[in-house]
Amino acid sequence: MTSAQLQDRPTATAVGLHEVHKTYPGPTPVHALRGVTLTLAPGSFTAVMGPSGSGKSTLLSTAAGLDTPTSGRVLIGDQDISTLRADDLTRFRRRQVGFVFQAYNLVPHLSVAENVELPLVLAGTRPDRQWRTELLEAVGMGGTEQRRPTELSGGQAQRVAIARALFARPTVVFADEPTGALDSRTGAQVVQVLRDTADRFGQTVVVVTHDPHVAAAADSVAVLADGLLVDRLHSPTAQQVAARMLTLAGA
Numbered sequence: 201m202t203s204a205q206l207q208d209r210p211t212a213t214a215v216g217l218h219e220v221h222k223t224y225p226g227p228t229p230v231h232a233l234r235g236v237t238l239t240l241a242p243g244s245f246t247a248v249m250g251p252s253g254s255g256k257s258t259l260l261s262t263a264a265g266l267d268t269p270t271s272g273r274v275l276i277g278d279q280d281i282s283t284l285r286a287d288d289l290t291r292f293r294r295r296q297v298g299f300v301f302q303a304y305n306l307v308p309h310l311s312v313a314e315n316v317e318l319p320l321v322l323a324g325t326r327p328d329r330q331w332r333t334e335l336l337e338a339v340g341m342g343g344t345e346q347r348r349p350t351e352l353s354g355g356q357a358q359r360v361a362i363a364r365a366l367f368a369r370p371t372v373v374f375a376d377e378p379t380g381a382l383d384s385r386t387g388a389q390v391v392q393v394l395r396d397t398a399d400r401f402g403q404t405v406v407v408v409t410h411d412p413h414v415a416a417a418a419d420s421v422a423v424l425a426d427g428l429l430v431d432r433l434h435s436p437t438a439q440q441v442a443a444r445m446l447t448l449a450g451a
C-alpha cells in the first residue's frame with residue numbers, strides 16, 4: 201500500500217471484533233460465537249478457516265453487519281456498527297462493505313457495467329466510469345462492459361463480482377467461499393485476481409474458505425473451532441494450513 205493510501209485511512213483498524221458472542225435462540229440455543237476478539241489492519245488479506253459448524257459464516261455475517269451479535273462490539277473503521285439502527289446500518293454497509301458470494305449474485309438483466317455500478321447507484325452516488333474501466337481491467341475483464349452475466353463463465357462472473365465489491369472503495373470486502381462454485385484451477389486464478397487487485401488498491405479483504413490453497417494466498421489465517429478463535433497462522437503454505445485443519449478435525 202502507498203503512504204498516500206494509508207493516509208486516506210481514518211484509523212489503523214479496518215475491522216475490529218471485541219468479545220463477540222452470537223447465540224441462536226431456540227429450544228436448544230446454539231452458541232455459534234463464544235467470545236471472539238479479532239483486529240484486522242487496513243490493507244490486510246485474511247482467510248477464516250475451521251471445521252464445518254465452527255462459526256465461520258456467523259463470524260462473517262456479524263462482522264459485515266448482516267447480523268447482530270448477542271453481545272460484544274463490531275467496528276468497521278471508526279464506526280461501531282453494533283450501535284447503528286437498521287436503516288443507518290444498511291446505508292453504512294452500502295458504502296463501507298463489499299461482498300463476494302459463492303454464487304456471484306450478479307443481476308441477470310443488467311450488463312456487466314451496470315452490475316459493477318449497482319452498489320453505488322443504490323447508495324445514491326453517481327458512479328465514476330473511469331474507475332469502473334480501471335477496475336474491470338484490473339480483474340481481467342476489460343471490454344466486457346455491455347455483456348450480460350449469462351454470457352460469462354463462472355470464473356469471469358466472479359471477476360465481475362470482485363470488481364463490483366471493490367467499486368465503492370469500501371473499508372472492507374468480505375468474500376464467502378468465493379471459489380466454492382469453481383473448479384480448482386479457475387478458483388486459484390480468481391483468488392489470485394482478488395489478491396492482486398486488493399494489493400494494488402490497498403483493499404482490506406476477509407475470505408471464508410475451506411480450501412487451503414485459497415487460505416495460502418492470505419497474509420494470515422484466523423482459525424475457528426467451536427465458536428472460538430483458536431489460532432492465527434501468518435503467511436502459511438497450503439500444506440501448513442491443511443495440516444492445521446487436520447489437527448482440528450482429529451480433536
Ligand SMILES: Nc1ncnc2c1ncn2[C@@H]1O[C@H](COP(=O)(O)OP(=O)(O)OP(=O)(O)O)[C@@H](O)[C@H]1O
Nearest residue numbers: 224230231232250251252253254255256257258259
Ligand atoms: N440461523 C441459524 N439458526 C440457528 N443455528 C444456526 C443458524 N446459523 C448457523 N447456526 C448454527 O451455528 C453454528 C455455526 O454455524 P456457521 O454456519 O457459522 O458455521 P460454519 O463454520 O460457517 O459452517 P460451514 O463450514 O458448514 O458453512 C452451527 O452449529 C450452525 O448449525
